[in-house]
Amino acid sequence: MVNIFKLNTTELEALVQYKEVLEEGQRFPKNFWTEEKEQTKGLKLKCRVLTRYCFENLAGLKVKDFPKYNLKQLKSILIKYKLFGMVQRVFNHDVLAILKNAYPEEFRTRELKEWMWSKHGIWHNDDAIIEAVNEMVKKEGIRRIEDIPTLNWKDRLLKHGIYNVLSYFNWSIYSLFNFVYPNKFHPADFKYKVKWAAADSLENAFYYMHKIFKKKKYSLEEILLLNTSDFRKLGLAGMLASVFNSSTLKAKEYYLYKTVGDKEHQKELKADIKKLKKMKYDENIRKKLSKVAVGGYIYNLHSNTTLYNYIKRHAKKNNMSINNFISSYGFVYKSARKDIKKINKDDIWNLRKQGFTYVQIAQKLDSNPTTITEMCVKYFGGDPLIPRPIEDYITVQELMNKYRVDHKTVMKIVYENGFENHTTIRFRYLKKSEIEPALKEYKRTSKHHQFMIKRYAN
Structure with missing residues (x-):
């Protein structure tokens, strides 16, 4: 608030006149503003004290509150408290000039800054732009320039109230920061989609890939083996889809040869990638085998089921035996x-015909029931006891369903007549x-059967 005990005579006289205007509804004396209107240098003391008194004592504003108001709102406060003559005659409606005259020390120490009100107008002062951006970066806790592209600056420009500074740079985040920090960035550094749709999108893609690969310390071999999933993990999925039609081969081609769609270059890349994949494949298998090897020998691989199945699968894929594949x-x-004893299919047939079960046959032939079953299916099409051709035979259950007789009756007829009876x-x-x-x-002919049908029919 304005302390009247620290005012000089001119300021006190001006303040007395102002209070009379406010309390008694009088006008300011004639030519009250003339002297300061014609003043071209230095502070306008009467205007300063009246402005401060208006804002601080009457409107209850503090210096830190000013940026919350736009210039039009501040002007309306001055007019509300009878200072329209000062606004019009002395400052020609330049509210920012009024503030700078009233608070010169605050502007000098940069507690107040001209650009604080630029968000309500157009940016013309380059120094104000640089100062505003530097202050925003500082408030965001950025200490290294290289960290700037990692953030979403559009949201932060809105947060700090200087978003429309982008209009000065054709709404380009890169152009803004390149202006404030010349030659420190590349367009591809910033996370925005336009960089992949621009005319220089290929150059942006090369720069961005090189930056990522260098940061990850990838060798040429590692770059060649990158797949779509790897590009996605590296944050290059958007680039891959927009610039190279989701083709990792084209992306690698441009990165290594600076061409797109060249048949010879793609052929070389495919050959190199195939060779590297084979080397990686062999190295992976060799690594697995070395874990179980003892002095260059591998014993009883069957005890390690996981590895055995893995080796067996890949040996089959290469049309090799396990022994040759490992060698x-x-x-x-x-x-x-132990070597599995070779089983003769005729032995299985004969033993089964004698009525032995699969378990008993397996015991006699030093095998197991599963192997016996598989051999029966392979060589005989199923159980040897099943009569052939199967079309000439019928099961008891099928007879029961078809003729409406019970199991006991069917078997009685079989035994009485000595019919063929094959049990599997x-x-x-x-x-x-x-x-x-x-x-x-x-x-x-059976009266009992006919009686039962009549009985249960009703």
């Missing part, structure tokens, strides 16, 4: 597993040409 990587394979693991097969005529005759 191709410089190791000698010595299996501790799951089913009992009877010959159609024998059992079906017998069942039909039974249904026709």
Whole structure:
């Protein structure tokens, strides 16, 4: 607030006149503003004290509150408290000049800055732009210039109230910071989509890839082996889709040859990539084998099921035996597993025909039931006890469903007539040409059967 005890005579007289205007509704004396209107240098003392009194004592504003108001609002406060003559005659409606006259020390110490009100108008002063951006960067806690491109500056420009400074730079974040910090950045450093749609998008892509690869310390071999997922993890997915049609091959071609779509260059790249993939593939397998190797020998690989299946799968893929596949990587394979005894399919057939179960057959042939089952399916199409051709035979369940008789009746007819009776693991097969005529005759002649049908029919 204005302290009247620190005012000089001129300021006190002006303040007395101002209070009379406010309290008694009088006008300012004639030619009250004339002297300071014609003053070209130095501070206008009467205007200063009246402005400060108006803002601080009457409107209750503090210096730190001024940036919250635009110039039009500050002007309306001055007019509200009868200072329109000063605004019009002395300063020609230049509110910023009024503030600078009233608070010269605050502007000198940069507590108040001219650009604080530029957000309400157009930026013309280069120094104001530089000062505003530097202060914003400082308030955001940025201490290194190279960290600037990592942030979303459009949101921060809005936050600090200087967003329309971009209009001075055709709304380009890069142009703004390049103006404030000349030759410190490249357009591709900043995270905005336009850089991939611009005329120099290929150069931007090269610069950005080089920057990322250099930061990650990638070798040429590592760059060649990058896939789409790797580009995405590196933050290059947008570039890949926009500039190279999502083709990693084209991106690598431009990075290494500065060409796009050159057949010879792509052919060389494909050959190099294939070679590197093979080397990586071999190195991976060699590494896995070396973990279980003992002095160049690999014993009993079957004990490590995961590795055995892995080696078996890749050996099959290369049309090689496990032994040859392992030998191709410089190791000698010595299996501790006993050689599986070769099983004769005729032995299985004969034993099964004798009525032995798969478990009993496996015990007799030093094998296991699963192997016996697989061999039966492979060589006989199933259980050897199943009669052939299967079309000439029918199961008991099928007969029960078809002729509406029970299991006991069917088997009674079979045993009484000595019909063919083939029993397998799951089913009992009877010959159609024998059992079906017998069942039909039974249904026709059996009074008990007819009685039961009549009984349950009702």
